[in-house]
Amino acid sequence: MSKLEYxxxxxxxxxxxxxxxxxxxxxxxxxxxxxxxxLSLAGQAAxxxxxxxxxxxxxxxxxxxxDTLDSATSENxxxxxxGYTFGNHLTEVNNDGQLVGELAxxxxxxxxxxxxxxxxxxxxxxxxxTMTSEDVVASFNHHMGEDSTSAxxxxxxxxxxxxxxxxxxxxxxxxxxxxxxxxxxxDYHISIRPAGDMASGVGTGGYIVQNFEPGVKSVLKRNPNxxxxxxxxxDEVQLISIVDPTARQTALMNGDIDAMDRVDLKTINxxxxxxNVNIMEVTGTAHYTFxxxxxxxxxxxxxxxxxxxxxxxxxxxxxxxxxxYGAVGNDHPISTANRYHNSxxxxxxxxxxxxxxxxxxxxxxGKIPLSAxxxxxxxxxxxxxxxxxxxxxxxxxxxxxxxxxxxxWSNVWNNDAKGWCACYWGGRPTEDxxxxxxxxxxxxxxxxxxxxxxxxKKFNALVIEARAELDDTKRxxxxxxxxxxxxxxxxxxxxxxxxxxxxxxxxxxxxxxxxANWDSDGAKCxxxxxxx
Amino acid sequence: MGIAxxxxxxxxxxxxxxxxxxxxxxxxxGQAATEExxxxxxxxxGLDQPAVLRYGQWVAAVVQGDLGTSFSGRNAxxxxxxxxxxxxxxxxxxxxxxxxxxAAVVAVPLSLLLGISTALYRNSVxxxxxxxxxxxxxxxxxxxVAYILIxxxxxxxxxxxxxxxxxxxxxxxxxxxxxALPALTLTLVIVAHMMRMTxxxxxxxLASPYIQMARLSGASPTEVILKHALPxxxxxxxxxxxxNLAYLVVGVVVVEVVFVYPGIGQLMVDAVASRDIPVVQGCxxxxxxxxxxxxxxxxxxxxxxxxxxxHPK
Numbered sequence: 001m002s003k004l005e006y007x008x009x010x011x012x013x014x015x016x017x018x019x020x021x022x023x024x025x026x027x028x029x030x031x032x033x034x035x036x037x038x039l040s041l042a043g044q045a046a047x048x049x050x051x052x053x054x055x056x057x058x059x060x061x062x063x064x065x066x067d068t069l070d071s072a073t074s075e076n077x078x079x080x081x082x083g084y085t086f087g088n089h090l091t092e093v094n095n096d097g098q099l100v101g102e103l104a105x106x107x108x109x110x111x112x113x114x115x116x117x118x119x120x121x122x123x124x125x126x127x128x129x130t131m132t133s134e135d136v137v138a139s140f141n142h143h144m145g146e147d148s149t150s151a152x153x154x155x156x157x158x159x160x161x162x163x164x165x166x167x168x169x170x171x172x173x174x175x176x177x178x179x180x181x182x183x184x185x186x187d188y189h190i191s192i193r194p195a196g197d198m199a200s201g202v203g204t205g206g207y208i209v210q211n212f213e214p215g216v217k218s219v220l221k222r223n224p225n226x227x228x229x230x231x232x233x234x235d236e237v238q239l240i241s242i243v244d245p246t247a248r249q250t251a252l253m254n255g256d257i258d259a260m261d262r263v264d265l266k267t268i269n270x271x272x273x274x275x276n277v278n279i280m281e282v283t284g285t286a287h288y289t290f291x292x293x294x295x296x297x298x299x300x301x302x303x304x305x306x307x308x309x310x311x312x313x314x315x316x317x318x319x320x321x322x323x324x325y326g327a328v329g330n331d332h333p334i335s336t337a338n339r340y341h342n343s344x345x346x347x348x349x350x351x352x353x354x355x356x357x358x359x360x361x362x363x364x365x366g367k368i369p370l371s372a373x374x375x376x377x378x379x380x381x382x383x384x385x386x387x388x389x390x391x392x393x394x395x396x397x398x399x400x401x402x403x404x405x406x407x408x409w410s411n412v413w414n415n416d417a418k419g420w421c422a423c424y425w426g427g428r429p430t431e432d433x434x435x436x437x438x439x440x441x442x443x444x445x446x447x448x449x450x451x452x453x454x455x456x457k458k459f460n461a462l463v464i465e466a467r468a469e470l471d472d473t474k475r476x477x478x479x480x481x482x483x484x485x486x487x488x489x490x491x492x493x494x495x496x497x498x499x500x501x502x503x504x505x506x507x508x509x510x511x512x513x514x515x516a517n518w519d520s521d522g523a524k525c526x527x528x529x530x531x532x
Numbered sequence: 533m534g535i536a537x538x539x540x541x542x543x544x545x546x547x548x549x550x551x552x553x554x555x556x557x558x559x560x561x562g563q564a565a566t567e568e569x570x571x572x573x574x575x576x577x578g579l580d581q582p583a584v585l586r587y588g589q590w591v592a593a594v595v596q597g598d599l600g601t602s603f604s605g606r607n608a609x610x611x612x613x614x615x616x617x618x619x620x621x622x623x624x625x626x627x628x629x630x631x632x633x634x635a636a637v638v639a640v641p642l643s644l645l646l647g648i649s650t651a652l653y654r655n656s657v658x659x660x661x662x663x664x665x666x667x668x669x670x671x672x673x674x675x676x677v678a679y680i681l682i683x684x685x686x687x688x689x690x691x692x693x694x695x696x697x698x699x700x701x702x703x704x705x706x707x708x709x710x711x712a713l714p715a716l717t718l719t720l721v722i723v724a725h726m727m728r729m730t731x732x733x734x735x736x737x738l739a740s741p742y743i744q745m746a747r748l749s750g751a752s753p754t755e756v757i758l759k760h761a762l763p764x765x766x767x768x769x770x771x772x773x774x775x776n777l778a779y780l781v782v783g784v785v786v787v788e789v790v791f792v793y794p795g796i797g798q799l800m801v802d803a804v805a806s807r808d809i810p811v812v813q814g815c816x817x818x819x820x821x822x823x824x825x826x827x828x829x830x831x832x833x834x835x836x837x838x839x840x841x842x843h844p845k
Contacts, residue, residue, distance in 0.1 A: 066808060219699075240697055251694055251792070254682075
């Protein structure tokens with residue numbers, strides 16, 4: 001037995017409680033580990049072993065009286081976290097970013113068009129009913145009907161039909177091949193509920209809803225029959241809606257809550273000094289954009305778009321608008337948290353000469369209006385001012401138009417009345433999903449109206465090709481090209497990706513890696529975290 | 533008279549909501565709103581009908597005690613889980629009334645006591661320091677007073693919690709404990725107004741001939757104020773108290789936000805933000821009713837304590 005094997009065995013024994021800390025440290029010393037390292041290894045081993053118990057209180061910066069337990073209307077972070085706490089989905093993105101089966105034990109497809117999901121057996125809903133294929137079919141139909149108002153309706157338009165094949169298997173027939181379909185079914189809207197009861201909050205998740213007051217709180221207790229191993233450690237959970245960031249931070253500092261999302265970046269440096277507070281930062285897929293509408297003058301001109309793309313000081317925006325809690329973007333929506341992020345694409349920088357060159361070539365003169373309001377994202381107006389400043393160095397005049405917060409998303413964004421505005425995208429876990437949400441020619445949220453140009457035609461063809469491509473290397477190549485097409489020809493300026501910044505008390509322990517697909521460990525912190 | 537006012541108020545509420553920009557269907561569906569789903573939603577909520585018709589239906593229902601159903605919690609796939617506006621408002625209103633009464637129980641006797649005693653010892657050091665303190669607390673914005681209290685009573689010396697999120701199942705003792713800081717904030721904010729009005733009303737009367745007569749007949753200063761001046765000062769004092777109590781019910785949204793207290797003010801702000809029209813209308817109506825009823829009570833007290841008005845010629 002080698003030293004390393006011996007160490008591993010001793011660590012297992014220590015974690016499972018067969019030997020005490022002293023014996024463990026002594027055995028490490030015996031294998032030649034110095035005392036300080038041995039102590040810290042013991043600490044790590046202890047921290048990595050989840051302990052169960054306790055009441056976990058989380059302050060969530062969202063929540064409104066219009067919230068429901070019906071996942072079809074889930075639209076904010078409170079319902080998202082709550083939904084993931086009491087419900088499961090066919091698949092999930094785990095804490096290291098990989099897609100794994102959740103209620104589906106496995107899934108397969110030969111052509112990307114017909115998908116077979118084999119369900120986990122013996123999983124029980126909170127009401128005692130055993131989950132079967134019938135429930136899965138009903139849960140999907142909930143989002144798909146003709147007059148469904150589900151927010152996931154658009155996601156599932158690709159599904160031609162689905163049917164149960166026996167009790168433990170569901171078969172989906174898609175209209176066209178989609179290699180990412182297993183990712184789509186992990187969407188937080190598509191929670192699996194018992195047939196005939198989509199709305200009352202009965203799920204298969206690690207916690208059972210005890211009391212749900214929309215806009216106030218959700219009280220849950222541990223599901224003693226939870227099927228998932230090594231998850232759901234807390235005994236009781238309270239999700240409290242605390243929309244005011246100051247109140248949220250005060251509550252965490254005073255120990256009234258154990259964790260919170262959305263730290264106010266303006267006060268983060270003071271907040272960090274509190275000895276009881278841990279700041280957690282992950283770069284996710286969320287990003288800020290400035291979409292230019294190609295059908296509105298003067299943004300139809302390639303050179304003008306190029307000029308503007310070159311007249312932005314990206315790092316300055318990250319430093320000033322996000323106070324450093326973010327990363328620069330490269331004018332496409334795919335983040336480093338995505339699987340096929342194109343790292344070969346050269347980073348676009350501020351370049352007054354190039355900007356002036358393209359600007360001159362476009363032949364445009366006069367002020368270019370840029371609409372912004374802080375409802376697009378916090379600091380959008382400031383960001384627009386910074387862009388106007390840096391563009392003026394290249395001789396481009398930008399006029400920042402301050403829009404009212406109210407009704408911003410219906411009157412300004414994605415509206416031909418405004419050619420260029422500030423916008424926020426939560427990002428999507430897959431490339432195809434992000435592209436088909438905002439960049440392909442068939443989506444209603446193509447907020448740049450990027451259609452008809454050569455680049456766009458090529459892009460649309462590539463996206464369809466990639467969807468059917470099951471080979472990983474080929475998909476990577478295609479998606480790399482898609483990103484470069486958006487970055488060059490597309491109408492969107494994507495200068496920054498904002499990090500998810502959350503905070504928790506030092507008594508909270510997590511896995512070494514936390515998920516980046518959503519804030520708070522992929523919004524699954526409740527079942528993934530524990531009290532150290 | 534009160535009912536007529538209420539009717540006028542209902543028209544104002546309804547028409548001002550009509551002019552709110554934005555649209556509930558688009559709001560609840562968020563970025564996910566497509567033409568189709570929006571239209572389906574609007575049809576279901578009856579938003580495609582003319583405003584006058586909707587107003588008529590609303591008033592007819594309200595008169596029967598039905599505030600309608602909230603716009604939220606609906607979906608077109610058959611299950612309607614929207615909540616009755618009454619069910620939404622009731623627990624919030626109960627919380628608000630609890631907080632308001634807690635603040636009032638402390639603030640009203642306190643300000644009367646301070647008002648009377650400062651009138652009694654007017655221009656003394658005591659009078660000046662009480663005036664100065666209460667004026668200081670009223671001069672700061674509510675959220676500032678709230679944060680100062682949090683700093684001292686929750687962070688530095690953890691006596692009370694900074695989160696006041698009570699729910700229907702919170703036991704009474706815990707409720708008092710959790711609502712202590714918000715109630716204290718509100719007390720500090722309203723005491724000055726009531727106390728100074730009490731003091732002014734009494735001092736005003738002290739110059740009257742009948743008070744001089746009472747003094748000449750040998751009554752002590754305390755007796756003069758309590759027995760002779762106070763009964764005639766009740767009318768203005770009652771009006772000010774009514775005004776402040778109404779404020780405690782309708783105007784405390786800032787304090788609710790700071791302490792995360794689930795009161796009716798937050799409910800209304802949420803409802804306005806999401807264009808949940810029935811809830812906004814219900815809250816506005818309740819606020820109007822609070823003002824009207826409290827003012828009515830103040831008027832009645834004014835009449836009852838004034839023999840001239842009680843027995844008109």
